[in-house]
Amino acid sequence: MAKVLYICASPRAESYSKRVAEAFLQAYRGANPQDVVETLDLFRADIPPFLAPQAKAKYAVMAGQAPQDEAQTAWTGVIKTINHFKGFDKYVLASPMWNFNIPYRLKQYIDVIVQPGLTFTYSPDKGYTGLMAGRPLMLILSRGGKYGPGDPTETYDFQETYLRGIFGFIGFTDVQSIRINGTTMNKPEQVESDTLQAIAEAKKAALVFGSPVLVGAKM
Numbered sequence: 248m249a250k251v252l253y254i255c256a257s258p259r260a261e262s263y264s265k266r267v268a269e270a271f272l273q274a275y276r277g278a279n280p281q282d283v284v285e286t287l288d289l290f291r292a293d294i295p296p297f298l299a300p301q302a303k304a305k306y307a308v309m310a311g312q313a314p315q316d317e318a319q320t321a322w323t324g325v326i327k328t329i330n331h332f333k334g335f336d337k338y339v340l341a342s343p344m345w346n347f348n349i350p351y352r353l354k355q356y357i358d359v360i361v362q363p364g365l366t367f368t369y370s371p372d373k374g375y376t377g378l379m380a381g382r383p384l385m386l387i388l389s390r391g392g393k394y395g396p397g398d399p400t401e402t403y404d405f406q407e408t409y410l411r412g413i414f415g416f417i418g419f420t421d422v423q424s425i426r427i428n429g430t431t432m433n434k435p436e437q438v439e440s441d442t443l444q445a446i447a448e449a450k451k452a453a454l455v456f457g458s459p460v461l462v463g464a465k466m
């Protein structure tokens with residue numbers, strides 16, 4: 248039995264990224280009835296803040312010291328969130344593009360879970376090593392604009408580039424993505440047709456999600 252974490256970063260009930268992710272998960276559950284899927288709705292979840300005590304704790308850990316006093320208390324909350332994050336075999340992340348990047352609640356979550364000694368390590372010999380290797384990640388990304396190859400806005404896509412970068416940093420190598428482009432720019436019929444196409448792509452990908460033959464492959 249595998250455990251799947253579904254991280255959802257849109258607050259909108261009518262969200263396109265959620266609609267496609269939910270189709271992906273429905274197909275996944277059908278193919279893997281023994282597996283467990285847990286939803287982490289970032290706009291409802293209790294995510295610790297990252298304030299001065301958390302930053303102090305992070306710097307202490309990077310210096311090889313144990314956090315003290317209020318930094319220690321703050322670090323306990325960070326560790327709890329990271330332990331939850333690490334307790335899964337497969338990850339599905341549905342996110343809108345906001346201001347060419349990701350919504351602030353997802354950034355807050357990332358600021359909490361990307362920590363030395365917990366999701367990555369550093370040594371002068373080896374440099375940085377991510378600790379999340381061997382677990383597949385499916386990104387389901389919606390955006391109002393188009394950002395396709397050759398489009399004038401192509402270089403403004405800091406959503407997918409950032410997510411691939413930061414999750415790659417903590418060790419994810421099997422990262423796939425499905426995009427729903429033009430949700431606010433295209434005509435409604437076009438948006439519906441593109442969403443249905445993304446759903447078809449998602450259902451197909453769900454059937455082999457995390458299977459050994461796909462490790463390292465890109466869609």
Ligand SMILES: Cc1cc2nc3c(=O)[nH]c(=O)nc-3n(C[C@H](O)[C@H](O)[C@H](O)COP(=O)(O)O)c2cc1C
Pocket residue numbers: 257258259261262263264265342343344345346347348389390391392393430431
């Ligand atoms: C605060 C905010 C900022 C946004 N910024 C961008 C943006 O920079 N580029 C873009 O293409 N679309 C932008 N959009 C549009 C969303 O990406 C689009 O509506 C997308 O479908 C939202 O995802 P969802 O349907 O899963 O909620 C923005 C929407 C909001 C609410």
